[in-house]
Amino acid sequence: xxxxxxxxxxxxxxxxxxxxxxxxxxxxxxxxxxxxxxxxxxxxxxxxxxxxxxxxxxxxxxxxxxxxxxxxxxxxxxxxxxxxxxxxxxxxxxxxxxxxxxxxxxxxxxxxxxxxxxxxxxxxxxxxxxxxxxxxxxxxxxxxxxxxxxxxxxxxxxxxxxxxxxxxxx
Amino acid sequence: xxxxxxxxxxxxxxxxxxxxxxxxxxxxxxxxxxxxxxxxxxxxxxxxxxxxxxxxxxxxxxxxxxxxxxxxxxxxxxxxxxxxxxxxxxxxxxxxxxxxxxxxxxxxxxxxxxxxxxxxxxxxxxxxxxxxxxxxxxxxxxxxxxxxxxxxxxxxxxxxxxxxxxxxxxxxxxxxxxxxxxxxxxxxxxxxxxxxxxxxxxxxxxxxxxxxxxxxxxxxxxxxxxxxxxxxxxxxxxxxxxxxxxxxxxxxxxxxxxxxxxxxxxxxxxxxxxxxxxxxxxxxxxxxxxxxxxxxxxxxxxxxxxxxxxxxxxxxxxxxxxxxxxxxxxxxxxxxxxxxxxxxxxxxxxxxxxxxxxxxxxxxxxxx
Numbered sequence: 001x002x003x004x005x006x007x008x009x010x011x012x013x014x015x016x017x018x019x020x021x022x023x024x025x026x027x028x029x030x031x032x033x034x035x036x037x038x039x040x041x042x043x044x045x046x047x048x049x050x051x052x053x054x055x056x057x058x059x060x061x062x063x064x065x066x067x068x069x070x071x072x073x074x075x076x077x078x079x080x081x082x083x084x085x086x087x088x089x090x091x092x093x094x095x096x097x098x099x100x101x102x103x104x105x106x107x108x109x110x111x112x113x114x115x116x117x118x119x120x121x122x123x124x125x126x127x128x129x130x131x132x133x134x135x136x137x138x139x140x141x142x143x144x145x146x147x148x149x150x151x152x153x154x155x156x157x158x159x160x161x162x163x164x165x166x167x168x169x170x
Numbered sequence: 171x172x173x174x175x176x177x178x179x180x181x182x183x184x185x186x187x188x189x190x191x192x193x194x195x196x197x198x199x200x201x202x203x204x205x206x207x208x209x210x211x212x213x214x215x216x217x218x219x220x221x222x223x224x225x226x227x228x229x230x231x232x233x234x235x236x237x238x239x240x241x242x243x244x245x246x247x248x249x250x251x252x253x254x255x256x257x258x259x260x261x262x263x264x265x266x267x268x269x270x271x272x273x274x275x276x277x278x279x280x281x282x283x284x285x286x287x288x289x290x291x292x293x294x295x296x297x298x299x300x301x302x303x304x305x306x307x308x309x310x311x312x313x314x315x316x317x318x319x320x321x322x323x324x325x326x327x328x329x330x331x332x333x334x335x336x337x338x339x340x341x342x343x344x345x346x347x348x349x350x351x352x353x354x355x356x357x358x359x360x361x362x363x364x365x366x367x368x369x370x371x372x373x374x375x376x377x378x379x380x381x382x383x384x385x386x387x388x389x390x391x392x393x394x395x396x397x398x399x400x401x402x403x404x405x406x407x408x409x410x411x412x413x414x415x416x417x418x419x420x421x422x423x424x425x426x427x428x429x430x431x432x433x434x435x436x437x438x439x440x441x442x443x444x445x446x447x448x449x450x451x452x453x454x455x456x457x458x459x460x461x462x463x464x465x466x467x468x469x470x471x472x473x474x475x476x477x478x479x480x481x482x483x484x485x486x487x488x489x490x491x492x493x494x495x496x497x498x499x500x501x502x503x504x505x506x507x508x509x510x511x512x513x514x515x516x517x518x519x520x521x522x523x524x525x526x527x528x529x530x531x532x533x534x535x536x537x538x
Contacts, residue, residue: 008198009205009411016408020400027399031363041372048374048381055381070290077291081229085303088228092307095314 204414209407214428215421218259220271222282226311230286233308235315236262236274243277246347246537247316249309250282251336253328254300254440255390256433258284261326261516263425269516272526278533279316283308285434293383293438297332298461300440305336309344320347322533323473326516327486328444330354334494335454335461338470348536349473349500350529352515355486356468357455357493358448362484363397368449375445379438387433397484422518429513455493468494474502474536476529478515485512502536 030036062069181203226233250270252258261282262270274280283305288295312321323346325333330351337349355361367373378385395402406427413419436444453459459466475498479491488507495505506528510520 009201009414013408013412016404020405023400031396031399032366034366037366037369037372040367041374044374044378048377052381074289074291074293077289081291084229088307095310 201411201414205411208410208414208420208424212424215264215424217264217425217428218262219265220262220268220274225281225315226308228304228307230288230292231304231308232284232286233311234282234284236270236280236282240274241277242279244279244534244537245318246320246322246533247279247281247312247318248273248322248324248350248533249312250280251305251323251325251329251333252282252284253326253332254285254288254434254436254444255328255387257429258282260429260513263429263517264421267422267425267517267522269521269526269529272522273530273533276530278530279318281308281312281315287434288384288437290383293379295437296439297335297443301332301336301339302462305332306340306344309340309346313345320345320537322346322348322350322537324350324352325354326352327354327512331356331448331454334468334471335459335466337473338466338468339461339464341470341472346473348476348533349471350476350478350533351491351494352478353480353483353486353491353512354477354494355448355490357490358452359455359490360487361449361490362487364393364449367393367396368445370450373445375442375450379442383438384435385438385441386435390436391430391433394485425517426513455497468497469499471498472500474504475500476504476506476532476536478506478508478525478529480510480512480515481507482510483512483515504532506532 059069059071220236221239222234222236223238224232225235250258250261252261262268265271270280270282285300309321309323312318321344323333323337325331331354333349333351334354334356337346340346358365361368368375382389406423410420410423413423447453447459451458454466455468457465457467475495477491477495479488480486481488492505495503508515508520508525510518510525514521515525
């Protein structure tokens with residue numbers, strides 16, 4: 001005899017391990033048999049037969065006592081779910097519209113920037129043209145009075161063209 | 171009552187037994203008392219503790235955004251798609267033992283699409299409805315909420331199969347950068363014992379869906395437990411008893427039991443489709459599956475693929491998973507094998523030390 005304390009759980013585990021290893025293979029091969037699957041099918045068939053009968057009887061009873069059946073309550077829940085689905089569809093459409101308006105807002109902003117740039121370019125062009133015109137007018141300026149007569153400018157501009165006129169050729 | 175102090179039912183029971191003193195070993199008694207407490211009276215641990223907010227809902231489905239105030243270093247958000255079986259909190263089981271918590275703390279922007287609990291009114295819902303009406307909307311919401319240009323789709327188990335179908339249909343429509351799958355069945359040619367049990371000749375599929383509407387969780391759980399009946403029944407409690415003095419092991423046991431027994435009903439029509447089109451006709455891998463009239467071609471998938479396969483999985487056979495890598499057109503095509511089971515791929519010590527860091531690094535490397 002040893003003085004080792006009695007270990008109930010240890011014995012249980014030992015028993016389990018031995019039983020499990022002894023029966024595992026035979027249980028596994030039973031589970032793999034086509035006959036086992038057939039047996040399962042038979043059990044299912046009988047259970048479902050019974051369950052179908054209970055369902056039918058319960059439904060008939062509930063109708064008799066004017067209490068809504070599970071299917072009737074479920075159909076109300078389905079209507080609520082359908083309404084929710086429509087709301088989600090609307091939410092999705094709003095999301096799409098939001099995306100579209102976001103895109104449009106971005107495009108409008110880009111357009112504004114482009115127009116502003118064009119505006120600035122146009123200002124520059126106008127400024128340059130004005131300077132050019134002023135520059136063209138500048139050579140005659142020292143010989144003329146500070147405020148030239150209107151016809152004087154016409155004369156200056158007309159001078160080069162005069163060479164090509166029929167009168168000039170004569 | 172003894173000395174005016176109320177005693178627990180276990181103590182009362184031991185007293186009532188009137189055992190001789192020498193027959194009672196204090197250490198055994200202590201273990202048995204603790205075992206009884208854990209199995210019967212102790213409260214369940216709190217799960218899904220990573221802070222989150224709901225950003226969108228549709229019917230019973232909720233789209234969660236995790237820890238929205240944490241600084242994100244990875245710009246590509248992750249959208250987790252869960253299965254229609256069991257509950258999604260297995261991905262965020264407990265602080266320190268949570269895939270989602272790890273990813274959030276590592277700088278990822280994480281979202282989860284949780285299907286919720288189907289009611290009787292949802293018995294007509296098909297997989298098509300979930301894949302076409304829910305996932306694309308959730309993906310758009312994620313992109314908008316995260317202000318991101320691309321996203322990662324992350325599917326677990328059946329959620330991975332749904333994610334694969336979604337990606338093949340929407341890879342050219344939505345900016346799906348990465349597709350990450352964990353133990354997701356694609357090829358159903360040999361699904362182990364399920365192939366035997368779910369065969370057309372014996373399995374009462376139509377009668378089941380027509381009679382029950384939604385398929386109760388207990389029925390699906392019964393099938394799963396039958397895969398390994400002794401270890402899934404007695405073995406669970408023997409395992410607990412042998413580690414009853416280890417508080418961490420007891421906590422893990424309680425977490426797993428809570429999750430395993432906390433299932434949801436499977437929407438009827440989706441179940442009919444799942445068993446017929448996948449387990450019985452194996453349409454997905456053959457290229458014969460159509461969703462709302464659109465053909466599902468796995469070769470349409472161009473997103474970077476990380477396919478995680480658990481070699482000790484008895485629910486989804488490794489060969490069922492690997493088939494995907496051979497069919498996609500992804501330039502980055504990774505098959506990662508891990509020595510875990512179906513659930514321990516996302517919880518437990520190995521997952522925490524090896525899988526979480528691997529996934530996080532892979533995502534960072536492929537989100538630039």
